[in-house]
Amino acid sequence: MMHSEQPCAQQLEDLQKEYEEFAYIVSHDLKAPLRAISNLSAWIAEDLGDDLSPDVEKNIQLLQKRADRMERMINGLLEFSRVPRFDLEVREVNVTQLVQQASDRVRQNHALEIHASSLPTLTTYGKKLETVFFHLLQNAATYTQHENPQVWISATEEENAFLFQVKDNGMGMKEETLDKVFKMFYSAQAKDQHDGLGVGLSLVKKIVQFAGGTISVTSTLGAGTEFQFFWPKTVQ
Amino acid sequence: MDVAATKRAFQSQNIESPIHVAANGKVALDMLKGRGMPALHPTPHIILIDLNMPEMGGIEFLKELRKDPELKACSVFVMTGQNSEQNVLEAYNLNVAGYIVKPIQYDSFLEAIATLHSFWKLIELPN
Structure with missing residues (x-):
């Protein structure tokens, strides 16, 4: 037995080391040149002062916006890579309260009415489940043109898992985009219409899978979107 | 890059405090302690450091x-590109006065320096 366990432990350690290195490269090495680009363009604008033509000013602003976007993409990538390693605390979670916390965060920047019914209490990765609800609610609040954006959340108890349903009255999506929404950096909306990065749902899927569940989506263009996910009752 | 940014921010905020620059933690210690060169006088009581530096990084420097009995009262601010939980904890365990993640935008950096400047004006420092 010792022979097979030894390389396995070694492999795990190597993988962890590799991960640390990856996270460091992403968070540090990729951001440093980006900060330089952003700073230098700000200085060029500052130094030109009154000689700055409106065209150049506009281009510099665009350049800085893109640098910002790239920073947020890097942060998204980092958060994605952290799923199996961070927020692993398991505790008793009252999902009603959890949804409340997540919606409070969303409502800091968006209008959103939430109808939650018969949500359970279970012992699980509390922070992770909150992150899932946060991104689903955030999406519902962002991708809508409805004057009164609403979300309905319900849960059904199955043998080994709870089936959560999160349904909104947002703008909905075309059938052909549905299988792409969980992809990293994919956004169903054009970039100039929304500031979304296409990180939220890929993170949601990664978390649900990490917890041992599955997620699916159905949508009607112009009427709304519904996410359904199974979340295991117990942590394996 | 960071040195240029800091100097520029000091200038635009009219911060007249002299800036001494060291390439890494070891050089900074040499300058503070006067190893192989005359020690900085007066001793700077405010130190801005990055964590990731060649030869001697920020944590080791701290x-x-x-x-050092002469230097241990210095206020040290970490200004770095990364906010790993472990680094933040390690830095505060070494009594840093603040841990600041360098923003991407120069405007935000400028704000951070302005905030630090008001803080420095507010607090009493040892002589």
Whole structure:
């Protein structure tokens, strides 16, 4: 037995080391040149002062916006890579309260009415489940043109898992985009219409899978979107 | 890049405090302690450091600094590109006065320096 366990432990350690290195490269090495680009363009604008033509000013602003976007993409990538390693605390979670916390965060920047019914209490990765609800609610609040954006959340108890349903009255999506929404950096909306990065749902899927569940989506263009996910009752 | 940014921010905020620059933690200690060169006088009481530096990084620098009776009272601010939980904890365990993640935008950096400047004006520092 010792022979097979030894390389396995070694492999795990190597993988962890590799991960640390990856996270460091992403968070540090990729951001440093980006900060330089952003700073230098700000200085060029500052130094030109009154000689700055409106065209150049506009281009510099665009350049800085893109640098910002790239920073947020890097942060998204980092958060994605952290799923199996961070927020692993398991505790008793009252999902009603959890949804409340997540919606409070969303409502800091968006209008959103939430109808939650018969949500359970279970012992699980509390922070992770909150992150899932946060991104689903955030999406519902962002991708809508409805004057009164609403979300309905319900849960059904199955043998080994709870089936959560999160349904909104947002703008909905075309059938052909549905299988792409969980992809990293994919956004169903054009970039100039929304500031979304296409990180939220890929993170949601990664978390649900990490917890041992599955997620699916159905949508009607112009009427709304519904996410359904199974979340295991117990942590394996 | 960071040195240029800091100097520029000091200038635009009219901060007249002299800036001494060291390439890494070891050089900074040499300058503070006067090893192989005359020690900086007066001793700077405010130190801005990055964590990731060649030869001697920020955490190691802090450990050495806190061991030195003449220098251990210095206010040290970490200004770095990364906010790993472990680094933040390690830095505060070494009594840093603040841990600041360098923003991407120069405007935000400028704000951070302005905030630090008001803080420095507010607090009493040892002589």
